[in-house]
Amino acid sequence: MRAQFVASEVGNGLRRNLTMTLAVIITVAVSLTLFGVSLLVRAQVDTMKDFWYDKVEVSIFLCADGSDTSSCVGGEVTRAQRDQIRADLESLRPLVVEIYYESREEAFIRFQEQFANSPIVDSVGENALPESFRIKLSDPTQYDVVASAFSGRPGIEQVNDQRQVLDKFFRLLGGLQAVALIIAIVMLVVTVLLIVNTMRVAAFSRRRETSIMRLVGASNLYIQLPFLLEAAVSAGIGALLAVGGLILTKTIVIDQILAPSFQFTAFVGWEAVLAIAPLLLLVGIGLSAIAAFFTLRKYLRV
Amino acid sequence: MILFDNVTKVYPNQTRPALEDASLEIEKGEFVFLVGPSGSGKSTFLRLVLREERPTSGNVWVLGKDLMRLSNWKIPALRREIGTVFQDFRLLPNKTVFENVAFALEVIGKPKSHIRKVVPEVLEVVGLEGKEGRRPDELSGGEQQRVAIARAFVNRPKVLIADEPTGNLDPGTSVGIMKLLDRINRLGTTVIMSTHDAQIVDQMRRRVIELEHGHVVRDQSRGVYGYAR
Ligand SMILES: Nc1ncnc2c1ncn2[C@@H]1O[C@H](COP(=O)(O)OP(=O)(O)OP(=O)(O)O)[C@@H](O)[C@H]1O
Numbered sequence: 001m002r003a004q005f006v007a008s009e010v011g012n013g014l015r016r017n018l019t020m021t022l023a024v025i026i027t028v029a030v031s032l033t034l035f036g037v038s039l040l041v042r043a044q045v046d047t048m049k050d051f052w053y054d055k056v057e058v059s060i061f062l063c064a065d066g067s068d069t070s071s072c073v074g075g076e077v078t079r080a081q082r083d084q085i086r087a088d089l090e091s092l093r094p095l096v097v098e099i100y101y102e103s104r105e106e107a108f109i110r111f112q113e114q115f116a117n118s119p120i121v122d123s124v125g126e127n128a129l130p131e132s133f134r135i136k137l138s139d140p141t142q143y144d145v146v147a148s149a150f151s152g153r154p155g156i157e158q159v160n161d162q163r164q165v166l167d168k169f170f171r172l173l174g175g176l177q178a179v180a181l182i183i184a185i186v187m188l189v190v191t192v193l194l195i196v197n198t199m200r201v202a203a204f205s206r207r208r209e210t211s212i213m214r215l216v217g218a219s220n221l222y223i224q225l226p227f228l229l230e231a232a233v234s235a236g237i238g239a240l241l242a243v244g245g246l247i248l249t250k251t252i253v254i255d256q257i258l259a260p261s262f263q264f265t266a267f268v269g270w271e272a273v274l275a276i277a278p279l280l281l282l283v284g285i286g287l288s289a290i291a292a293f294f295t296l297r298k299y300l301r302v
Numbered sequence: 303m304i305l306f307d308n309v310t311k312v313y314p315n316q317t318r319p320a321l322e323d324a325s326l327e328i329e330k331g332e333f334v335f336l337v338g339p340s341g342s343g344k345s346t347f348l349r350l351v352l353r354e355e356r357p358t359s360g361n362v363w364v365l366g367k368d369l370m371r372l373s374n375w376k377i378p379a380l381r382r383e384i385g386t387v388f389q390d391f392r393l394l395p396n397k398t399v400f401e402n403v404a405f406a407l408e409v410i411g412k413p414k415s416h417i418r419k420v421v422p423e424v425l426e427v428v429g430l431e432g433k434e435g436r437r438p439d440e441l442s443g444g445e446q447q448r449v450a451i452a453r454a455f456v457n458r459p460k461v462l463i464a465d466e467p468t469g470n471l472d473p474g475t476s477v478g479i480m481k482l483l484d485r486i487n488r489l490g491t492t493v494i495m496s497t498h499d500a501q502i503v504d505q506m507r508r509r510v511i512e513l514e515h516g517h518v519v520r521d522q523s524r525g526v527y528g529y530a531r
């Protein structure tokens with residue numbers, strides 16, 4: 001096998017079919033980028049789940065002066081009511097792991113810190129935020145136990161499970177990710193078809209050469225290798241571009257645009273990119289191999 | 303060297319066999335003409351030798367190999383021992399004479415040094431010295447066929463198959479090609495040549511195998527083109 005001969009055949013083939021080669025490179029790049037981004041979104045959802053599920057609490061908001069819920073008709077929560085609630089929470093251990101009381105002042109300070117860069121800080125008065133008990137559960141799915149014990153009790157305005165809000169949000173992200181993944185898979189199928197067609201055209205435009213090669217006794221490998229390498233090279237370039245797209249998504253979209261604006265949550269790290277990148281290369285080259293296998297079997301027989 | 307044993311070939315979706323119950327043997331060093339009307343099965347016979355087609359029934363032996371039982375990956379090795387020449391030359395139009403011949407060696411992995419040595423030698427055998435740098439469209443039909451013969455012979459095959467090699471050439475040029483094939487035969491290569499050219503067959507006086515409707519109707523050493531014509 002003369003490497004130089006094969007290399008020059010591959011180079012000639014790619015140049016001769018330049019428009020088709022470009023089309024393959026671009027579709028591979030776009031579909032794999034989409035595939036990579038959809039995997040990145042999934043990693044992002046997982047990261048946020050890890051980050052938030054650790055922090056989520058059940059909040060029991062206590063009645064303030066102007067609360068208009070029916071359980072608040074007695075006006076602001078009394079000291080006796082507050083002590084009773086705390087005692088009842090203590091009795092729910094070990095389901096309840098942590099109990100933390102947050103006064104109105106503390107709530108306001110925390111709010112100010114959380115939205116330090118945001119204009120809504122100025123629109124919220126010092127007493128606008130209610131006092132509350134913040135509870136951590138050993139098993140966050142057992143939220144109903146707390147809810148049924150405390151909602152509607154005099155002195156309690158509302159029982160609130162952050163996890164439910166988060167889950168809704170994560171389901172939305174998961175849905176978006178699934179849609180992106182489906183589109184990516186459809187595009188990958190289109191990519192395979194395009195590669196098949198490109199190889200068919202390449203095999204046709206070189207049928208003189210290949211028929212002579214067959215007659216003089218060139219081995220199958222020698223006849224097919226240039227086609228295989230052409231497909232692998234263009235798919236490989238496309239996959240590398242997709243890895244580039246993934247890196248840009250991480251550095252620009254995530255690190256420079258999203259992360260500064262949403263400082264309260266965690267974002268995927270480079271390890272996710274590092275895990276996805278080889279997968280993209282593998283899928284890209286694997287696709288071209290599958291396409292090549294079937295095309296060559298059909299069009300370049302001995 | 304080449305043995306056909308009750309060989310029948312029916313192409314897919316055809317009812318009439320292209321070759322039927324053909325049995326014959328060709329010895330090493332022979333020069334064989336394959337004659338017969340159009341559609342009588344000459345090209346089919348040659349394709350069976352090359353293992354481009356497989357017989358529907360019967361056995362074909364070439365160079366000691368049973369082609370019915372030859373696995374696909376061994377076909378290239380078989381073809382390296384068989385040179386082929388066609389009526390339409392089958393040269394690569396964008397390659398020079400030298401490159402066309404060298405191509406046959408490159409694609410079977412021969413080293414450059416070997417190619418640089420043997421290509422000029424074979425071009426001299428076929429009488430094309432000095433025309434290495436020309437492209438096929440700068441050559442006459444006879445010269446193009448000489449390039450094709452050089453390509454078929456450069457690997458010193460044991461068998462040379464020529465399917466109507468003079469079919470596109472005028473009589474004068476054909477004589478030159480025949481002299482060349484005769485010379486190659488004298489160098490030890492078995493030559494099997496199909497042809498419609500009665501004059502050539504009658505002049506050469508070599509073995510003649512005549513086919514008609516896929517049947518061997520005549521096999522004659524030192525034969526002529528035909529009785530009836
Ligand atoms: N690939 C094929 N598929 C189906 N039928 C074929 C095929 N090749 C040849 N035939 C048929 O087989 C028969 C023999 O064809 P073949 O080409 O061997 O004839 P031939 O003697 O070489 O003719 P010619 O002198 O015109 O070249 C013909 O009837 C032809 O139509």
Ligand SMILES: [Mg+2]
Pocket residue numbers: 344345346465
């Ligand atoms: Mg024919």
